[in-house]
Amino acid sequence: MSHEIPYIAAINEAIQLEMERDEDVLYFGQNIATTEDDPFLKAFGSDRVRVTPISETAEIGMAVGAALAGLRPVVELYMAEFMLVAMNQVVNEAPRFRYMSGGRVKVPLVLKAGYGFTAGWAGQHTGSIYSMFTGVPGLKVVLPSTAADAKGLMATAIRDDNPVCYFHHYLLTLEHGDVPDGEYLVPFGQAAVRREGGDVTIVATGFMVGKALAAAEALASEGISAEVIDPRTLVPLDLDTILTSVEKTGRLVLVDQATRYGSASAAIAADVAEHGFSSLKAPIKQVTALDATIPYSEPMEAFLLPDEAKISAAVHQVLGGSPVATA
Amino acid sequence: MERAVPTMDAELANRLLSTMWRIRAFEERVAQLKRTMQVHGLIHLSIGGEGVAAGVCGQLRNDDGVYSGHRAHGHAIAKGAPLTGMMAELMGRVDGLCHGLGGSMHVVDREHGMLGATGVVGGNLPMAAGDALAAKLGGTDRITVVFFGDGAVQAGHFHESVNLAALWQLPLIFVCENNGMAEFTSRAEHSPVDSVSDVVAPYGFKRATVEGSDVGAVWTGFGKFLKLARRGGGPFLLECRTHRRAGHYEGDAQEYRDELAEQEWAQRDPLARFQEQALADGLIDEPTAAEIETQARAAVEAAVEGARKSTFPTAELAAELVYAK
Numbered sequence: 001m002s003h004e005i006p007y008i009a010a011i012n013e014a015i016q017l018e019m020e021r022d023e024d025v026l027y028f029g030q031n032i033a034t035t036e037d038d039p040f041l042k043a044f045g046s047d048r049v050r051v052t053p054i055s056e057t058a059e060i061g062m063a064v065g066a067a068l069a070g071l072r073p074v075v076e077l078y079m080a081e082f083m084l085v086a087m088n089q090v091v092n093e094a095p096r097f098r099y100m101s102g103g104r105v106k107v108p109l110v111l112k113a114g115y116g117f118t119a120g121w122a123g124q125h126t127g128s129i130y131s132m133f134t135g136v137p138g139l140k141v142v143l144p145s146t147a148a149d150a151k152g153l154m155a156t157a158i159r160d161d162n163p164v165c166y167f168h169h170y171l172l173t174l175e176h177g178d179v180p181d182g183e184y185l186v187p188f189g190q191a192a193v194r195r196e197g198g199d200v201t202i203v204a205t206g207f208m209v210g211k212a213l214a215a216a217e218a219l220a221s222e223g224i225s226a227e228v229i230d231p232r233t234l235v236p237l238d239l240d241t242i243l244t245s246v247e248k249t250g251r252l253v254l255v256d257q258a259t260r261y262g263s264a265s266a267a268i269a270a271d272v273a274e275h276g277f278s279s280l281k282a283p284i285k286q287v288t289a290l291d292a293t294i295p296y297s298e299p300m301e302a303f304l305l306p307d308e309a310k311i312s313a314a315v316h317q318v319l320g321g322s323p324v325a326t327a
Numbered sequence: 328m329e330r331a332v333p334t335m336d337a338e339l340a341n342r343l344l345s346t347m348w349r350i351r352a353f354e355e356r357v358a359q360l361k362r363t364m365q366v367h368g369l370i371h372l373s374i375g376g377e378g379v380a381a382g383v384c385g386q387l388r389n390d391d392g393v394y395s396g397h398r399a400h401g402h403a404i405a406k407g408a409p410l411t412g413m414m415a416e417l418m419g420r421v422d423g424l425c426h427g428l429g430g431s432m433h434v435v436d437r438e439h440g441m442l443g444a445t446g447v448v449g450g451n452l453p454m455a456a457g458d459a460l461a462a463k464l465g466g467t468d469r470i471t472v473v474f475f476g477d478g479a480v481q482a483g484h485f486h487e488s489v490n491l492a493a494l495w496q497l498p499l500i501f502v503c504e505n506n507g508m509a510e511f512t513s514r515a516e517h518s519p520v521d522s523v524s525d526v527v528a529p530y531g532f533k534r535a536t537v538e539g540s541d542v543g544a545v546w547t548g549f550g551k552f553l554k555l556a557r558r559g560g561g562p563f564l565l566e567c568r569t570h571r572r573a574g575h576y577e578g579d580a581q582e583y584r585d586e587l588a589e590q591e592w593a594q595r596d597p598l599a600r601f602q603e604q605a606l607a608d609g610l611i612d613e614p615t616a617a618e619i620e621t622q623a624r625a626a627v628e629a630a631v632e633g634a635r636k637s638t639f640p641t642a643e644l645a646a647e648l649v650y651a652k
Contacts, residue, residue: 026464047464053494058453058487065457068442069392071464073457088450088484097443099648101435102426105443106651137649161651 014154029076095138147177152186378597382545539567
C-alpha cells in the first residue's frame with residue numbers, strides 16, 4: 001500500500017516513524033518546533049525535539065557527542081551551506097572519531113540539509129556542495145530524487161551507525177510521489193535504474209534525474225534509447241550498476257548540478273574510465289554546472305546550470321563524431 | 328584566587344601524589360622515546376599540569392565522561408587509562424588503546440570514561456556538551472568534564488558551547504587550564520580579558536579560578552562544582568592557572584619565551600609543591616614518597632616493555648574501521 005505525498009512530507013514521515021520506533025532518536029535544529037502545535041513537539045516532547053540557537057558548530061558538535069553517547073540525533077540544517085560554518089565537526093570530528101578510536105566507538109548521526117535552491121537565492125544558498133563531503137572517509141552521502149526514496153533513505157540514514165549527510169534538493173520539496181506506507185527502507189549503495197535503454201547510459205543525481213528522464217523521453221522520439229541511472233547514494237556508490245549499464249551501451253553521460261572540478265560526476269567518470277574503459281565506444285561526457293558561483297539573475301542562473309537541452313546535446317555528442325566510436 | 332582549604336588526609340595525599348607521579352614519569356619517558364623516535368608522532372606534554380588532571384579526574388567515576396584536547400596524556404592516565412595501552416598507542420602498536428590509529432592526541436578509553444581527545448583546539452567543547460545532554464536525557468547523575476586551554480576561549484566553538492550548555496542547563500564542567508600560553512604566543516597577545524572565568528560571567532553560572540599548581544585547591548574547587556552537578560546543576564567553569572613546563576610540542580625550540588627561573592618553576596611545579604607540603608604536614612614520609620616515585624617509574628617501564636611486545640597494526644585494519652557495519 002502507498003500514498004501520494006510531497007517529497008518534504010516523505011522526509012518528515014520517515015523521521016516521525018523512526019522517532020516512534022526508537023526513543024534514542026533526537027531531532028534538533030534552528031527554528032524547528034517553534035509553536036506548541038508542532039507535530040514533532042506534540043508527539044515526542046521538548047527533550048527529544050529541540051530548537052537551537054544559530055550555532056551550527058554547537059548543534060553539530062553536540063550531536064556528535066550525543067551520538068558517541070549512544071543517541072541518534074538528526075540535525076536539521078535547512079541549507080547545506082550552513083554546514084560550512086561547522087566544517088571541523090562535519091569533516092574532522094564526526095567521521096574520524098570512530099576510526100581514530102580504533103573502532104571502539106560509533107557516531108550514528110544524520111545531518112539533514114537542503115541544497116541546490118536555484119530559484120533566485122543567489123550565491124550562498126544554491127550550491128550543490130555534496131562533493132565536499134564525498135571525499136571524506138567515514139561520511140556517507142545521500143541524495144534522494146523521489147518522494148519514496150526521500151522516505152526510505154532517511155529511515156536508513158537514521159538507523160545507520162555512521163554519520164550520514166542527507167542532502168535533499170530544494171526544488172523537489174513540493175514534488176508529489178507515491179510513498180510506501182509504514183516502515184520503508186531504501187538500502188544505501190543500490191542505484192535505481194529509472195529508465196532502461198540500450199544506446200547510452202545517463203547517470204544523474206537529485207533534481208537532475210527528472211531532467212535526464214525528460215531528455216531521455218525526447219531522445220526516444222528520435223529513436224535514441226537512453227538508460228537513466230540514479231545512484232541515490234554517492235557514498236557508498238553502486239559502481240557495479242553503472243559499469244553493467246556502460247558495458248551494455250558503451251556510452252556514458254554524467255549529469256550533475258554541481259560545479260565540475262572535483263565533482264561527484266568527475267569521480268564517477270574516473271571510476272568508469274579506470275574499470276570500464278574497454279566497454280566505452282566514445283569518451284565520457286559530463287554535463288555539470290559551470291565552474292562559477294550561482295548568480296542571482298534568472299537567465300544567468302539558467303545559463304550556468306545543466307538542463308534537458310544540454311543533456312540531449314551531450315547524448316548526441318557521445319553517439320556520433322567520437323574519435324573511438326564504432327557505431 | 329581561591330586558596331586551597333583541602334580536606335586532605337594521608338590516603339588522599341598518597342593517591343594524588345601517585346597519580347601525579349604516574350603522569351610525570353609517563354611523560355618524561357615519552358619525551359625520551361620521542362628523541363630516539365620510538366614514539367614517532369606529534370607529542371604535546373603536560374608537565375606542569377598534573378595537579379589539574381589529578382585533582383579533577385581523581386573525583387570522577389568511570390561512568391563520568393571526560394573530553395580532552397591535544398595535551399591529553401595526563402587526563403587519560405588520571406581517569407584510569409592503563410599505562411601499557413597508552414604507551415602502546417603512542418608507539419603506534421596494535422595493542423594501543425585505539426590500535427595505534429589515534430595516537431597521542433586522540434586517546435579513547437571508554438571503559439574508564441575517557442571519551443576522547445580532539446586535535447583541533449576547542450573541537451571537543453560541543454561534543455562534551457552532547458555527552459552531557461545524553462546524561463541529562465538519560466536521567467542519570469553522571470556528569471561530563473571537558474578540558475581545554477586558554478587558547479580555545481577565543482574560538483567561536485567555545486562561546487557556542489557555553490551558551491548552549493547554559494541555556495539547556497547541562498551537567499557539564501568546563502575545566503580551563505590557563506597556562507598563559509596559546510601554542511606559541513602569550514595570552515596577552517590573544518585577548519584583552521586576562522581571566523577565563525570572567526569571559527563567561529554574563530551566562531550566570533557558577534565559576535571559579537584556582538591555582539592549578541596547587542592540587543589541593545583544584546580538588547576543593549572542582550569538588551564543590553561536582554557536588555552540585557551530581558544534583559542536577561550545571562554547567563560550571565573552573566579555571567586553573569597552570570604553568571606549561573614543556574614546549575607546545577616535543578621538539579619545540581621555544582624561542583618565543585624566556586626561560587623560567589628554576590626557583591620559580593619549583594614553586595609552580597604541582598608535583599614538587601604538593602610533595603613538599605605533604606611531607607611538611609606529616610601526611611606522608613620520605614620513604615613513602617620515594618616509593619611512590621619508584622613505583623610510578625617501574626609501572627611506566629613495564630608499560631614500555633609491554634608496548635614493545637606488541638606488533639604494528641596491519642593494512643586490513645585501515646579499511647575495516649572507516650565505517651561501522
